[in-house]
Amino acid sequence: MSVHLPSAPHAHASDSVPRIMGLVLLAVAPATLYGIVLFGWPALNLFLVTILTCLLGEAVCLRLAGRAVRPFLLDGSALLTGVLLALSLPPWAPWWIGAIGGFFAIVVGKQVFGGIGQNLFNPAMLARVALLVSFPVEMTLWLEPRPPFSGAAPGFLEGLAITFGGIPDIDAVSGATILGHVRTELGMARELGQILPGHYGAGTAALGWTGGSLGETSDLLILIGGLWLLWRRVFTWHVPVALLATVLVLAAGFNWLNPERFAGPAVHLLSGGLMLGAFFIATDPVTSPTTKLGQLIFGAGCGVLVYVIRTWGGYPEGVAFAVVLMNAATPLIDHYVRPRIYGRTWRGQSRPVPERARRPPAGSGGTE
């Protein structure tokens, strides 16, 4: 009888990388569909262009590197990068934004580092940052929701024209996100009490009936997807909770100090890409710390940066910057934040058993 002689263990959990990627894709599907419905055909076109270029970029790089193309292409990671990048783009952005972004994410963000698991930065967020810096006009083109069959919705051909030919009358469709609007108005020395009413409603913001990136608008659907992933133990609560709690505390604190200058926690939590970032971006295992404490630090760091960028930085939104900056800090966090080893002190010395602790277990035979 011939048998293999590999090393233990010979039992394995059913988890696999493609399965994890698949679960995340499934969890983000409702928000994706909602975004596509909300912004119509141009959004779908952009979405497809982005993921196709990501897959193409992955295949080309794998081929160039002489690695097996099929298993890596099918592990779902490039697809997920594409989806997350598309979700973070303005829904009516031209096709080349998606194409450049997709290629950048996969080639520069991932494959240059050595492919899956090796990248320092979240590829989707790195690409988004690069696009925002390079093409500020196209990357800040926001519009009000216009679902299909509503009067303002473009048809299929019109959608193709918008994606591949450009928007005929930009000024007629573009608006500002709530965060952008607040920033502009605050810059003109107006107060939040005057700015927010009429522009911001917590309910519509939560449901996602608002302008914004393709997939970031519906906090409710994102939250449901994120909680489902938590329940399926794809990731743990540490990063999202630390991130959201930090923003909540900072927003609440500053709002309490000066409500006319600093927007409250509801505005911050329910606007922009915060929810999407907290559950689907910052939780990227490759680019976040591996220990629980490290993840708490990472999440809190993202939260602080998001708030600081939104409130005092040059951009109205800061999730992508915050995540990329904290990605850079991840190796450092992982170097210093380690679990305590069993039988050792935090410093790694052998941990003696205190003499008084050497007693029979409570409630065991002899002590009764």
Next chain:
Amino acid sequence: MKLFNFWGGVHPAGQKHLSADQPIQVLPMPARLHVPLQQHTGRSAVPVVKVGQIVRKGELLGRAQGGVSASVHAPTSGVVAAIGDFAAPHVSGLPLPTITLESDGEDLWLEREPPPDPFTLEPEDIAARIGEAGIVGMGGANFPAALKLGKARQAKVHTLAVNGAECEPYMTCDDRLMRERAEQIVDGVRLMLHALQAPNAVIAIEDNKPEAVARMKAACQSERQMRVAMVPSRYPAGSAKQLIQILTGLETPAGGRGTDTGVLVHNVGTAYAVHRALRHAHPLISRIVTVTGGAVARPQNLEAPIGALVEDLLAFCGGVAETPARLLMGGPMMGQPLPGTQVPIVKGTNGILALTAAEARLEATPSPCIRCGRCVEACPMGLMPLEMSKRARHDDLDGALDFGLIDCISCGSCAYACPSRIPLVQYFEYAKGALETRQRAEQKAKETRRLLEQRQARLAREERAKAEAAARRRAEKRQAKAKAGAAA
């Protein structure tokens, strides 16, 4: 009693139902037994029989030698057919000195005096008898039990933790033993407490074995010193370090012993063997072995003589229904692949596991680490397996050490949890081997340096002595000359 938590751990599918409900069957005595002289930690036993010699069941075949060693005895009566190398139950399949015994079919015991009441014996004598019976840790540690008891008594342990956790999936030999021979186990525990001079015993059983818990509770009801603790079913709850943590909340200090916490851990099978040795003067010549796995026709527990071939056990269980993808000695988490079925079972063999390809999930191949941290979460020792393996892979031993390589207990929880199917344990075993090689080389270099220095010192000393002698001779000559001159 109050229990504590241990870190990490995983929940592999138990699969114990395959064999847990069949009563223990006695394996019919095979025609030939192959008893290795080394079935334990420490030095090999020295054969005390000659080829052609007729031996009785229980007769000494090999005597323990040196500080850490264990004797081996004849599992049945018959003729010593050979003393020589035979394939060991080890992945390498390398041969070990083995005594081959041809059974005469009589199974006649060696005549012995009935043992005295063990409670009239001194603790040292109990330990000595346990040693003479060749008892080693039956949970797989294979450390001579008498030595462990003696050291623990010196360390003044207060509690004997009797390990019936049996956290390895598929394995049910301890479960069946507890269900069927609870009184004998309890008697063994009582005897070990006497040998230890310790006041308490806690019998720890995972809560997936309610029948065993009930039987053991009933058996030790009148024993004031003993308690049964139901511990959560989470691998590796049955690892000594983790079991101590569950029972006391204390950690075995790094580089220290479990007894530093005041607790000594012994397997239920060991307790049973102690009972047999002290009440019936029976040395350790048989054990309960779980023969199981999807590839086995009739999984069950067998009471098999030491030295029976894996082949014999499998045949008794109806053979393999399909060619196993994995043939292991032990459970799927820490079991060792066997080189074939022509190897004997030994004192530490708790199971023979024949897994199908589907059970072993062979279809998956390793892929790159995605740093998901599941290994960190699963590690019961608080290590970062992903960082350790990264360093071990690149022969960065110091880096791997920095992340706690020497604290790794090779339980396999990390590799079980890894979605990328990285053979983490294999990397760690490799690194531990490389570390040992390096330490040996360092030791050798140190020794060489010491010898060289000694030699240089000796040469210098000789040189000096020579020079002094020459000077002395010159002085004497001069003196003699001077004397002669004066005389003239």
